[in-house]
Amino acid sequence: MKPSFDIAVVGATGSVGETLVQILEELDFPVATLHLLASIESAGSSVMFAGRKLKVREVEGFDFAQVKLAFFAASAAVSRSFAAQAVQAGCTVIDLSGALDNALAVVPEANADQVAGLKLPALITSPCSGAVAAAAALAPIKHLLDIEHVQVVASLAVSAQGREAVNELARQTAELLNARPLEPHFFDRQVAFNVLAQVGKVDEQGHTTVERRMVQELRELLGQPELSISTSCIQVPVFFGDSFNVAVQCRHAVDLAAVNQALEVAPGIERVDLDDYPTPVGDAVGQDVVYVGRVRHGVDQAQQLNLWLTTDNVRKGAALNAVQVAQLLIKHGL
């Protein structure tokens, strides 16, 4: 008989948490007992898993010594409060908030080798969806490129900011179409039929948390801590599915045929030919891969490689990657 594991999902009532629970079921993950945790507000509600209604409990007071593995899909503050004590209690943590500086970022398609030598229990980060997508697309081709600089412009779906943001885009859109006055709540201004130049607040240097996170995680995932990467994350009026324009400036001409060939066979990647292009709604949403399209040089510039990526931010960009990391941990003796 295969071993099975006691597991906790913190933030089980959120978009990522609910999807995570679904994916555990879909992938037939070896779960013994599943503990669903959230804030006091959802304590007592229930979530379906494998045909049964499971009760949600408050994370405060939960004894992490009961579980071998915990997914943290709540907020940065929750991860900061509970992740370290979970590891101390012997539980490996896969954190989705990006709040834990000393956690190892893992995307199996990019750096599965890092998990092999890991001492358990460990603190692991499932990176932000931009780092997941860019790492999955760049890892299988980086040996073909002599990279000078990577520029990622991310068009993020509102769901990247959780449930409330999704409701707000729907409400704002309906108000505008019905010519009713627009009253922003979650966002500080109109997001429907608009583009916001940043997602979240900026620091003194003008960068947002998610922009810094993407740069740092991508460097770690590609195993190039000094790599010159820059990024801008913008908010588009899309419910689900993040898109990324990735421009890679190289020191030598890029062999597009070799790049296409490598992407064609890469795990977790669906390559789209130039006669079409993938979109969040039409392709990525609900799927388990990162779509890669518009593979081309720059205009008059063979030393540049351009890629267009799109992926389901809640699924491949978050919940699925976290579960795939967990599967990898099991392979290495969790």
Place this chain on the structure above:
Amino acid sequence: MKPSFDIAVVGATGSVGETLVQILEELDFPVATLHLLASIESAGSSVMFAGRKLKVREVEGFDFAQVKLAFFAASAAVSRSFAAQAVQAGCTVIDLSGALDNALAVVPEANADQVAGLKLPALITSPCSGAVAAAAALAPIKHLLDIEHVQVVASLAVSAQGREAVNELARQTAELLNARPLEPHFFDRQVAFNVLAQVGKVDEQGHTTVERRMVQELRELLGQPELSISTSCIQVPVFFGDSFNVAVQCRHAVDLAAVNQALEVAPGIERVDLDDYPTPVGDAVGQDVVYVGRVRHGVDQAQQLNLWLTTDNVRKGAALNAVQVAQLLIKHGL
């Protein structure tokens, strides 16, 4: 008495053409007779100008010798058919379609000096909105930067593709909100709540016409025909207002204080501090300037300058720039 001019507007019933006619009025442009031209389908309809209803006529058969200046705001095909014969008839053409290879691209904020020595009648291009915006923002700071590469990612409004595209986004959005089946007409797929990776068809190298146009025009406007520029134009579900993420890779550290100072006093530019950011809907639409925000380095990268631009694509990005070019021509003896 100031001289006044007989003028033609080709495409007078379109988004850009109508705005152009409005702007001629707003700016008290010295118009003697205004000829409004379109296809046979709109011939007979009328457009308001200076409190009077002017009849629209068919461009086919119009004698351009009657006018000193013609704005071409119809389509690439119309410019190709009629612009050369207009110039031969002694009429200076300001083309907005980008179809004319031998036309001089002009954005007054960037290369007004090019107009001084121009032999009239001339063939002039009012560049695509991305080139207008990027040129207006980069011209006043280029002496501060030792530019290696410029990367522009453009999030284009549907109105960049004309009236029909605007109607289609509204219709698709209403259908989705009312849970009715979506039937794309103008676009070949869902554009509401989605992002399309390209605007128009790509050529064999994978570039769209507007991407090539932006690169070539921006080089010309900055007076640097060899400048390394690359661009991706994506379609966002926004009615009006284009946005641009501009990343400038330089050979030396960028002095942000000097950049901000130069932008602060630059004509046609409204600089926004880091405690806020401009958006198409909230700021740019209906305005006569290019908004510049998020002025910052790259993460850990003082040699990179990042800018976020947004502008009204129909107004500043097209009609207004064309009229400003015409004003410049008058100053130089049209």
